[in-house]
Amino acid sequence: MAHSTSLRSRRAAVALALASGLVLAACSSPAGSDSPSEGEAVEPATITFAASTFGDPGLGPRLQGLIDTYNSSQDVVTIEPAAVPFPTFGQTVLTQMGGGEGPDLVRFDMPEFTSAADAGLLEPLDDLIDADELGLQPGPDEYMTVNDSRYGVIFDTSNYVMYYNTDLIPEPPTTFDEFMATAKATTQGDVYGLAFRQTQAEENGVWQDIFNYVYGFGGEWSDGEKLTLNNPKNVEGLEAYQSLYDANVIPKGADAATFRKMFAQGKVGMELNNGGYLVATRGTNPDLKFSVAPIPFPVRAQGAIMAPIVINANSEHKDAAMDFINWVLEEENQVALQEALGASSVATKTERTEEQLAETPFLPVYDELTNSSAPQIVVGFGPQTADIRKIVVTQVIAALQGQQTMKEAMDKAQDEAEQLVG
């Protein structure tokens, strides 16, 4: 408990520092004049690329392989992965960028991307990216624009699905009632039917998880102009999330690192997660028998991890950074990136190879959900998403702990968030 309190204090303090960093950045002078430009020769440089996925046991080595391929494809630019651990990735990189430093290239999650773009920490790419010419998928690409400027290109995008252990659950549930019944029936001894994040220490993870319940029950965080946090549909979805928590079908207190390892060991029956989880799970236990299905909630709508690659406005080698982005967007490298990512998608439409489909027959399940997936931001309030997330998650967890009803929680969240956005 002391550790948990200490962690909460540390995270609160880090969040405060992050906010200070963004304020500092907003007040600082604009980016340098060495903006990348089309057609000019790239100057030799060694640049850094920060992505939280570099540290993943399954995915990290695959991404490193892609970087190695780029480095060996030419002798002008060398990319080195930046050393930024996942647990504090967003805060660390934004603090560094706010202080005038930071990696040259960054793969951000959407909340941090919109905050950084709004604070002027990212290099605008309007003149350097032609979406039509490159064939960028319009759905995810529309979120790359903040304040009428493009600041990034999709590096990977990954829809949320329901993973289930086929040894424990031969037939996946197709409705929420079946989902609950399956979770209860599977929970026996040291095996749990389901797992999800439920502690303040994993604020971002809880937000990702509850996003599926809110949208899966027909809710939404905003209508694009006004916050709708206490929308009755949102409350209904969150009450469904709470009912699973109260049913004791999850390993309460276990963090994602623990319960994902448990899933890989056959100790958890189901988990809602994105396509990136496929590679990680196989990397942890190649023998695990599992499959995926659409999330069995009333409405076919779920979250998606959309991770743009961006250029740090402080970078002294923006042309070199742009060279890598251009290289990644080439058709054959998009295919290579998608193969490295597993079930995730990339910026352009690529076809799954026969080998991929033979190895993972359920890959089309991910792809078919692209049109019903949404990035985990508050639409219309992108730059404030991180702050709204903190408010919502704090209130939801207080409801889980029995301090208030979910309706009261979301009413409070609505009031607090409205004061925040003005």
Add this chain to the structure above:
Amino acid sequence: MRRVRIGVVGRMIGVLVVLGIAVFPIYWMFTTALSSDADLFAAQPRLVPDFGQFGVFVDALADGPTLTWLRNSTIVAVGTTALSIVLGIPLAYALSRFSFRGKVAVGLLLLMTQMLPEALMVVPLFSLYRRFELLDSLVGLVLANTAFVLPIVALVLKGAIDGVPRELEEAARVDGSRPLTVLLRINVPIIAPAIAAAAVIAFFHAWNEYVFAVTFIFNKALQPASVGLAGFVGEQGTAIQTIMAVAFMFTLPAVAFYLFAQKYVVSGMTAGAVKG
């Protein structure tokens, strides 16, 4: 007689229980590192290490930069400890023995610095470090950690110096000793146990520090172990046994330093007792 023997046994049991509570987390870390994936989440937890899994330690040392991390942590922790003690002793002496305007305010300011979380200072310090080219430098980390731990070191040492009889210093001055000589020859030996305690505080602070290290260090080769350990936590997967193996190795130097310092704490305390 019988009551006395039961008392001794009771005390021994009490000591063993306390020892068990203190040591168990380290033992559990070691056992977890030496567990198979299946054992990690078994209904009956494995209480004894499976030495067949010892390869996890070998792999952590051979494949990863664990030794580099430990070296960097040692440099930062030893540097912080040495600098904070060197600066803390005269500061504590001044606060204890000299009267000057603003002395109370200085004492309060020292206390106030302990109420500020490190994370609050990261952004301004980052700007400052950038200007003075201290980013990506272990020296920069030593300075940042020293700045944070120096007040508590000074307050601990001030309390110890307050307890040193002024007559001893006056006798030395009568014999012609200068103030610095009085401090080094009279006070420092007497407050050695407090210095050892302050050194332990400074060492542990710098050894465990994460926020400055993760923000100010970009170069992998300069990362301390606290940051390196966090790097094992992935977005989708985490190598639990590897983390535990490296974390176990991470605790050993800190424990060794504590045992080393404890010797001086105890010897200082008993030295006074013998003379008395």
